[in-house]
Amino acid sequence: xxxxxxxxxxxxxxxxxxxxxxxxxxxxxxxxxxxxxxxxxxxxxxxxxxxxxxxxxxxxxxxxxxxxxxxxxxxxxxxxxxxxxxxxxxxxxxxxxxxxxxxxxxxxxxxxxxxxxxxxxxxxxxxxxxxxxxxxxxxxxxxxxxxxxxxxxxxxxxxxxxxxxxxxxxxxxxxxxxxxxxxxxxxxxxxxxxxxxxxxxxxxxxxxxxxxxxxxxxxxxxxxxxxxxxxxxxxxxxxxxxxxxxxxxxxxxxxxxxxxxxxxxxxxxxxxxxxxxxxx
Numbered sequence: 001x002x003x004x005x006x007x008x009x010x011x012x013x014x015x016x017x018x019x020x021x022x023x024x025x026x027x028x029x030x031x032x033x034x035x036x037x038x039x040x041x042x043x044x045x046x047x048x049x050x051x052x053x054x055x056x057x058x059x060x061x062x063x064x065x066x067x068x069x070x071x072x073x074x075x076x077x078x079x080x081x082x083x084x085x086x087x088x089x090x091x092x093x094x095x096x097x098x099x100x101x102x103x104x105x106x107x108x109x110x111x112x113x114x115x116x117x118x119x120x121x122x123x124x125x126x127x128x129x130x131x132x133x134x135x136x137x138x139x140x141x142x143x144x145x146x147x148x149x150x151x152x153x154x155x156x157x158x159x160x161x162x163x164x165x166x167x168x169x170x171x172x173x174x175x176x177x178x179x180x181x182x183x184x185x186x187x188x189x190x191x192x193x194x195x196x197x198x199x200x201x202x203x204x205x206x207x208x209x210x211x212x213x214x215x216x217x218x219x220x221x222x223x224x225x226x227x228x229x230x231x232x233x234x235x236x237x238x239x240x241x242x243x244x245x246x247x248x249x250x251x252x253x254x255x256x257x258x259x260x261x262x263x264x265x266x267x268x269x270x271x272x273x274x275x276x277x278x279x280x
Contacts (some may be wrong), residue, residue, distance in 0.1 A: 004009055004262070005243040005259075006261040006262065006263075007040040007156075007157045007158035007159070007260055008038050008039045008040055008158075008257035008258065008259050008260075009039060009040065009041045009042070009043065009158050009185075009237065009257070009258065010037065010039040010041075010217075010255045010256065010257045011043050011217050011219035011235040011236060011237055011246075011248075011255070012031070012034065012042055012043060012044050012048075012235065012255055013045065013219065013221070013222045013235035013248045013252070013253055013254045013255070013256070014030065014044070014045050014215075014221060014222070014253055014255075015221060015222060015223035015224070015225055015231070015251070015252060016028065016045070016047060016048055016049070016051045016225060017051065017225060017226065018051060018052045018226065020049055020050060020055075020059070020069065020070075023048060023049045023050070023051070024069075024070070024073050025035065026076075026253060027048055027049065027073075028073075028077060028133065029253070030042075030044075030235065030254075030255060031044075031077050031085065031193070032079075032081065032270060034083065034255060034257070035081040035082070035083050037255070037257050039083065039257060040083070040084060040156075040157040040158055041083075041084040041085075041157060041158050041161075041254040042086070043189060043217050043219040044085065044086060044087055044088035044189060044219055045088045045189050045190060045191060045219045045221050045235070046089045046107075046148075046165055046166045046190050046191040047070075047088065047089055047090075047191050047221065048088035048089075048090075048189070048221075049073075049088075049089070049090055050070070050091060051146070051191075051221075051225055051226075051229075053143075055275050056091040056105050056144050056145070057091070057103075057104070057105060057144070059090075059091050059105075060090075060091030060092050060093035060094075060101075060105030060106075061093045062104075062161055063092050063094075064092055064093045064094070064189055070087070071087075071090070071118070072102060073189060074110065074112050075112055075116040075117075076116065076209065078112040078113065078115070078116045079114070079115055079116030080087055081114075083112045083114055084112065084114055085112045086109065086110075086111050086158060086187050087109065087110040087111070087112065087187050088109065088189040088219065088250055089108060089109050089124060089166075090107075090108055090110065091107065091108070092105055092106045092108040093106075095123075095146075096121060096123070096150065097195060104144060104145055104146045105144065105145060105146065106123040106124070106139070106145065106146055106148055107123065107127075107145050107148075107165060108121055108124075108148075108269050109123075109124070109163050109165050109187075109189060109277075111156070111163070120152055120153075120161075120163065120265035121152070121219035122148065122163035122165070123148025123149075124145070124148055124165040124166070124168065125147055125148050125149065125168060125174065126147070126167045126168050126170070126174075127145055128166065128167040129141060129142050151178060151181060153178060153181045153182060153183050158185060158260045158279075159184030159185055159260060159262055159265075160181075160182045160183050160184050161183065161184070161185055162175070162178030162179070162186040162187075162214070163178075163186070163187060164184070164186055164187065164188050165188070165189050165190070166188065166190040168188070169199070169205065169208065169218075170200075170268065172207075172208065172211065175209065175211075175214070176212065178212075178214075179212045179214060179275070183214060184214065184215065184260070184262060185214055185215035185217060186212075186214050186215070186217070186220040187217050187218075187219070188205070188216060188217065189219050189220075190218060190219065190220040190221070191220065191221040191225075192220055192221075192231060192232040193231065193232065194230040194231060194232045197220070197232025197233075197234065197276065198232060199230075201218075201220075201232055201234055202234070202236075205218055205236065205238050206238055206242040206244075207242075208234045209238045209239065209240055210220065210240070210241070210242040211274075212240075213240040213265070213268055213269050213272075213274065214240055214265075215237065215238065215239055215240060216237070217234060217260075218238070219235050220233050220234060220235045221233065222234065222248065222251050222252065222253075223251040223252055224251075233250075233251055233252075234249065235247070235248045235254065235255075235256050235280050236248070236256050237256050237257075239264070240264075240265055240268050240269075241268060245258035258275075
């Protein structure tokens with residue numbers, strides 16, 4: 001049997017603002033570009049459609065009902081473009097078990113297959129409550145979001161995908177758990193601040209890829225989202241050796257595209273079987 005050709009994936013970089021429809025139009029342009037580039041799976045950034053904190057609850061309530069806008073958009077785009085889409089993150093006022101959240105939302109990363117079916121959901125586990133020396137200053141996601149508690153993987157045309165979102169990057173035990181569940185690659189929809197991203201983005205992504213022998217596809221917000229918020233961008237694809245295969249090096253929308261080579265992944269894991277060498 002011949003070796004299957006490596007599947008191309010894309011990390012989509014956006015500069016989302018406070019207008020939902022404008023954000024969806026911008027996402028549609030990038031998804032079209034990804035499809036034209038022969039991509040099989042496209043990853044959107046965190047908060048790609050809704051960025052403002054005061055919009056999260058009403059939007060999350062709408063998305064939990066029968067008149068969804070963002071979920072319907074993702075399903076339609078996936079089906080029309082025949083493209084698997086990792087929907088960054090969007091607010092959902094509904095837990096995976098169907099129970100309603102009254103006063104907060106989950107930051108949910110939804111995966112749609114190329115028929116437009118929702119095939120996986122991950123709710124961000126680690127919430128960004130931190131002080132950052134930037135114009136925004138204080139970030140407190142737990143005021144708006146309820147943390148998830150499930151580790152999620154899903155089979156895709158590019159291999160088994162592990163789902164993570166932004167601040168999750170700082171918690172290596174989650175990536176260990178994803179590798180234990182068979183992940184070949186991990187997506188990381190993000191909205192890293194410029195200050196924290198400039199200090200830690202590349203180092204953390206390369207570390208998570210190397211120590212777990214995984215591809216990491218990190219799709220970020222990148223630019224001045226508003227007068228107080230500047231995001232780092234540098235959306236990229238990192239291989240399990242820690243090499244950056246593709247990167248968006250400028251502010252503004254763009255795509256980082258690369259092929260995820262399962263044969264190379266298996267070869268690296270065989271040559272340096274760190275998983276079997278663990279002692280703790």
